[in-house]
Amino acid sequence: MNFWDYLGSRHQQLLTDAFQHASAVFQCMVVATVIGVVIGVVAYRSEWAGSLATTTTSTILTIPSLAMIGLLIPIVGLGVAPTVIALTLYGLLPIVRNSIVGLRGVDPSLVDAAKGIGMSRTARLFRVELPLAWPPILTGIRVATQMLMGIAAIAAYASGPGLGNEIFRGIASLGSKNALNQVLAGTLGIIVLALLFDAAYVLIGRLTIPRGIRV
Amino acid sequence: MSETTTTTNGASTGAAGAADGTGAGAATGATIELENLTKRYPGSPNPAVDEVNMEIKAGELVIFVGPSGCGKSTTLKMINRLIEPTSGRIRIGGEDVTDMDPVKLRRKVGYAIQSSGLFPHMTVAQNIALVPKMVGWSKSRIKSRVEEMLDLVGLDPGEFRGRYPRQLSGGQQQRVGVARALAADPPVLLMDEPFGAVDPITRDHLQDELIRLQHELHKTIVFVTHDFDEAIKLGDRIAVLRERSHIAQFDTPEAILTNPADDFVSGFVGAGAALKRLNLTRVRDVEVRDYPTVTVDDPLQDIFNKLRSGNTNEILLLDKRGRPYKWLRRGDLMRARGSLARAGTLVHDTVTRDATLRDALEAVLTDNAGRVAVTGRRGAYEGVVDMETLMNSVHELLEADRLDAVEHQHELQEQRAEHTHREQEGADATGEERA
Numbered sequence: 001m002n003f004w005d006y007l008g009s010r011h012q013q014l015l016t017d018a019f020q021h022a023s024a025v026f027q028c029m030v031v032a033t034v035i036g037v038v039i040g041v042v043a044y045r046s047e048w049a050g051s052l053a054t055t056t057t058s059t060i061l062t063i064p065s066l067a068m069i070g071l072l073i074p075i076v077g078l079g080v081a082p083t084v085i086a087l088t089l090y091g092l093l094p095i096v097r098n099s100i101v102g103l104r105g106v107d108p109s110l111v112d113a114a115k116g117i118g119m120s121r122t123a124r125l126f127r128v129e130l131p132l133a134w135p136p137i138l139t140g141i142r143v144a145t146q147m148l149m150g151i152a153a154i155a156a157y158a159s160g161p162g163l164g165n166e167i168f169r170g171i172a173s174l175g176s177k178n179a180l181n182q183v184l185a186g187t188l189g190i191i192v193l194a195l196l197f198d199a200a201y202v203l204i205g206r207l208t209i210p211r212g213i214r215v
Numbered sequence: 216m217s218e219t220t221t222t223t224n225g226a227s228t229g230a231a232g233a234a235d236g237t238g239a240g241a242a243t244g245a246t247i248e249l250e251n252l253t254k255r256y257p258g259s260p261n262p263a264v265d266e267v268n269m270e271i272k273a274g275e276l277v278i279f280v281g282p283s284g285c286g287k288s289t290t291l292k293m294i295n296r297l298i299e300p301t302s303g304r305i306r307i308g309g310e311d312v313t314d315m316d317p318v319k320l321r322r323k324v325g326y327a328i329q330s331s332g333l334f335p336h337m338t339v340a341q342n343i344a345l346v347p348k349m350v351g352w353s354k355s356r357i358k359s360r361v362e363e364m365l366d367l368v369g370l371d372p373g374e375f376r377g378r379y380p381r382q383l384s385g386g387q388q389q390r391v392g393v394a395r396a397l398a399a400d401p402p403v404l405l406m407d408e409p410f411g412a413v414d415p416i417t418r419d420h421l422q423d424e425l426i427r428l429q430h431e432l433h434k435t436i437v438f439v440t441h442d443f444d445e446a447i448k449l450g451d452r453i454a455v456l457r458e459r460s461h462i463a464q465f466d467t468p469e470a471i472l473t474n475p476a477d478d479f480v481s482g483f484v485g486a487g488a489a490l491k492r493l494n495l496t497r498v499r500d501v502e503v504r505d506y507p508t509v510t511v512d513d514p515l516q517d518i519f520n521k522l523r524s525g526n527t528n529e530i531l532l533l534d535k536r537g538r539p540y541k542w543l544r545r546g547d548l549m550r551a552r553g554s555l556a557r558a559g560t561l562v563h564d565t566v567t568r569d570a571t572l573r574d575a576l577e578a579v580l581t582d583n584a585g586r587v588a589v590t591g592r593r594g595a596y597e598g599v600v601d602m603e604t605l606m607n608s609v610h611e612l613l614e615a616d617r618l619d620a621v622e623h624q625h626e627l628q629e630q631r632a633e634h635t636h637r638e639q640e641g642a643d644a645t646g647e648e649r650a
């Protein structure tokens with residue numbers, strides 16, 4: 001059976017896996033974005049809170065994802081839970097870091113001007129600082145998404161959803177006639193998804209980055 | 216003393232400006248009083264601002280000038296409490312604002328800074344609308360206000376409303392910055408080196424605009440600069456500050472130029488005080504003489520006769536609209552052989568009555584015959600200023616300034632003497648007379 005025949009015969013399963021893969025990544029990204037930006041907003045003003053937040057999140061990143069999921073299984077069991085937790089944690093790092101960098105990078109004279117014309121702290125954050133820090137934050141989100149695409153494949157190890165199942169099945173039956181096709185289909189699926197997501201981010205950037213600061 | 220204001224600002228329309236420009240009920244200035252204002256930054260042994268006492272009158276444009284790091288910005292930012300004073304009081308319009316909610320305070324105090332401080336992600340209109348929005352103006356009122364402010368700072372609303380700051384030149388950004396600061400019609404305007412980052416020519420334009428604007432609006436403006444020439448040009452009064460914001464001298468530009476309080480101030484005034492004095496007087500304040508003129512439509516014979524009979528060996532030829540065109544000498548006409556086209560020298564430079572004497576002197580010096588034509592509406596000829604007039608005027612001005620200063624000093628001495636006298640008598644129970 002060549003690759004195309006394989007795709008033809010298994011497209012139903014592949015589509016389901018791809019959809020679940022994308023949906024898991026998307027949902028975890030939403031959660032990671034919210035948490036990451038909040039952490040950034042809380043931490044960026046203080047030197048030590050900022051470094052604490054970035055060190056903690058980058059420490060998480062040094063844990064191999066397989067190990068992380070393995071560690072989570074005894075605590076939360078198999079299935080969706082370890083996948084979601086692991087993905088969210090990994091997604092945090094680029095978002096927290098870029099939020100802090102972005103918010104700290106806002107020109108101090110603009111913050112001074114915002115204060116000077118009588119903007120309250122909240123108004124300053126939402127009307128000036130976050131909009132100006134948004135491009136780097138969005139970059140963080142984009143990087144995180146790419147990373148999660150790959151990590152989500154590992155989730156199949158914990159019986160999680162997604163294209164990882166295809167890859168793991170292939171690896172488990174290495175030598176059988178469909179093994180290579182399975183690994184290939186899973187991998188290509190992930191790449192295609194990653195490209196689609198990236199295109200979506202370009203669009204989101206167009207729509208949400210104010211025209212005055214678009215590069 | 217405030218009479219000199221009118222001279223400084225060119226026109227002498229006085230209070231007439233209040234009604235035009237900004238619609239009904241525009242807020243004019245409020246007094247600002249600083250009392251023992253002190254700022255001590257954590258970790259530095261000396262205060263950055265040490266016990267400043269200052270009274271700024273309503274509608275006055277006061278300049279803080281002094282060397283870098285002397286505490287100008289710190290003092291200024293304490294007025295809208297961007298920097299919280301360590302001790303002392305601030306009163307605006309008689310109201311003590313030292314403990315007021317700073318956000319509320321700042322909405323009543325316009326603030327414009329170097330490099331404009333415009334928000335790059337908002338359009339010009341959005342930037343200007345910020346404060347009116349925050350204080351709850353209606354949409355339609357904000358919209359018309361934005362137009363009005365753009366007009367006021369000399370930008371065409373149709374063209375600039377929808378632009379982003381990066382689509383503006385530095386000077387235009389600065390104008391929008393001023394428009395934003397004035398949008399909600401605050402009685403007080405604080406400006407921290409607002410023109411510091413633009414080229415000299417644009418800066419000159421912006422300064423002229425500010426003078427014009429202040430003529431219309433009569434705000435109380437505190438303006439920080441370290442350019443003494445800017446201070447002279449703009450200020451009703453100048454506070455020369457030395458380290459820790461100690462006031463070395465707080466007086467009119469004329470008084471500071473002609474009678475600096477001490478070596479520090481004269482050092483700051485720099486060389487050429489007399490030349491700088493020329494910036495404070497306008498052509499309208501000196502004698503503009505009549506000069507024999509002819510127009511291009513006059514018959515040649517008349518021109519000849521006029522040249523021969525006049526007591527000058529030169530006449531001014533005006534074009535069809537009465538604008539200075541050429542200087543004609545007797546010899547020129549001989550050589551021209553009956554045609555005006557090639558005769559005489561073209562008029563290069565003219566000045567208006569609003570020009571400073573410095574501009575006039577510049578023009579006179581570059582003209583090899585030592586005079587410059589003064590023009591009025593649409594460039595039409597009004598008279599001539601020459602070297603001699605300028606010299607005499609400057610002498611008179613300097614002499615008058617000197618007398619003023621001496622008198623002023625006498626007054627101060629008398630006051631002081633009286634004060635000490637009263638103190639000695641133990642009658643100084645109030646002790647508040649400066650506040």
Ligand SMILES: Nc1ncnc2c1ncn2[C@@H]1O[C@H](COP(=O)(O)OP(=O)(O)OP(=O)(O)O)[C@@H](O)[C@H]1O
Nearest residue numbers: 256257259263282283284285286287288289290441
């Ligand atoms: N946030 C701060 N923390 C500690 N010291 C400060 C702070 N801001 C200013 N200073 C110090 O206070 C003094 C006055 O500063 P300020 O900014 O008021 O000077 P300035 O007169 O505006 O100078 P420039 O003309 O350079 O703008 C300086 O010696 C400066 O080092």
Ligand SMILES: [Mg+2]
Nearest residue numbers: 287288289407
């Ligand atoms: Mg300063």
